Amino acid sequence: MSRYRGSVCRLCRRENLKLYLKGDRCYSDKCAIDRRTYPPGQHGQRRGGKISDYGLQLREKQKVRRLYGLSESQFHLFFARSDKMKGITGTNLLVMLERRLDNVIYRFGFANSRPQARQLVKHGHFRINGVKVDIPSYQVRAGDVVSVDEKSKTVQSIVDSIEAVVRRGMPQWLELDKDNLKGTVKTMPVREDITMPIQENQIIEFYSK
Numbered sequence: 130m131s132r133y134r135g136s137v138c139r140l141c142r143r144e145n146l147k148l149y150l151k152g153d154r155c156y157s158d159k160c161a162i163d164r165r166t167y168p169p170g171q172h173g174q175r176r177g178g179k180i181s182d183y184g185l186q187l188r189e190k191q192k193v194r195r196l197y198g199l200s201e202s203q204f205h206l207f208f209a210r211s212d213k214m215k216g217i218t219g220t221n222l223l224v225m226l227e228r229r230l231d232n233v234i235y236r237f238g239f240a241n242s243r244p245q246a247r248q249l250v251k252h253g254h255f256r257i258n259g260v261k262v263d264i265p266s267y268q269v270r271a272g273d274v275v276s277v278d279e280k281s282k283t284v285q286s287i288v289d290s291i292e293a294v295v296r297r298g299m300p301q302w303l304e305l306d307k308d309n310l311k312g313t314v315k316t317m318p319v320r321e322d323i324t325m326p327i328q329e330n331q332i333i334e335f336y337s338k
Contacts (some may be wrong), residue, residue: 186335189328192269197226198243198326203266208336209225217327220320230255233275237305237312238294239287254281270315276311 180188191314211221226232231247234255240246247265249255255262257269269275277287291307300322301304305312320331 131219133246183335183338186331190335191326193223193226193329193332196243197232198247199230205336208332212336219333220333223320223323223327223329224318225268227323228268228270229265230257230269230275231261232266233269233303233312235301236300237275238279238291238297238299238307239310241286241290243295245290246287249284249287254278254284254287271314271316273314274311275314276309282310 140244195205207225208222212218214221232252234240234246235243240249251263252266253261253263256278257273302316302318302322303312
């Protein structure tokens with residue numbers, strides 16, 4: 130599977146939105162999108178003009194894909210699954226992305242970015258209901274207890290991240306036990322829990338062509 134190895138700050142500037150891909154740096158005055166508000170590239174400052182409907186749909190799809198750190202094939206697979214589910218396809222898609230284990234780890238504050246959360250999950254630092262899970266795309270369920278493995282409670286990156294969780298806030302569908310480095314999925318997330326400016330209908334139209 131291909132992996133983006135370039136500057137992630139370029140991705141934020143391209144989508145004109147903070148995607149919070151670099152953790153603490155995104156909250157500081159060093160954030161690239163705050164310092165350079167135009168798109169990356171040689172002609173970034175010259176870009177302008179009206180964007181076509183297709184261009185708007187593409188940008189929305191890319192924004193969400195990059196926000197959750199998925200490859201094109203992974204993102205399309207999530208869309209295909211959400212399209213087969215009952216309910217609104219766009220809402221189903223966003224809820225499934227929120228339920229990914231790497232995203233939940235980030236939301237709990239055990240990692241300061243989704244890329245870091247994905248790496249920590251792959252390295253086996255977390256347990257769900259007492260069972261070690263190292264699959265970033267694992268879908269959590271209501272009632273699941275996500276905890277840091279006993280041997281990993283001294284990992285410096287986890288300790289540092291949990292101390293900064295207050296700055297990001299905690300979604301209502303999650304409950305954190307900071308002292309014991311564990312959290313509970315109280316309910317399934319709903320559309321209102323996703324506060325990033327996302328127009329999922331544009332993604333639906335993109336894949337409907």
